[in-house]
Amino acid sequence: MKNQLVQYVKINRGKLRGQLRGVVIAVPMKGNEQERYRIGWSYTNLSAKDSFDKEMGLGIALGRALGHPCQKTIPRDVVPILSSMKERAERYFKA
Numbered sequence: 747m748k749n750q751l752v753q754y755v756k757i758n759r760g761k762l763r764g765q766l767r768g769v770v771i772a773v774p775m776k777g778n779e780q781e782r783y784r785i786g787w788s789y790t791n792l793s794a795k796d797s798f799d800k801e802m803g804l805g806i807a808l809g810r811a812l813g814h815p816c817q818k819t820i821p822r823d824v825v826p827i828l829s830s831m832k833e834r835a836e837r838y839f840k841a
Contacts, residue, residue, distance in 0.1 A: 771807040772835035783839040786811030
């Protein structure tokens, strides 16, 4: 998908500072005036010894944006990125 916004989530503290840990994506919803865009996210579970994979993360985030809303609790490191992504998407996907 060409027309999308992507922002990666980095670790802000500790010895892993600066490493990628997740991704937030905004995609347009064409033909829907009430909902111009949708936002999805993906976040790596480091406690399960997972490592971040950009391609897989984008796929999960895109699936959450285009599919059914995720019922999982949004990780605390993702919340500020979601807020800034909503603002960016409002400006980018204007009617």
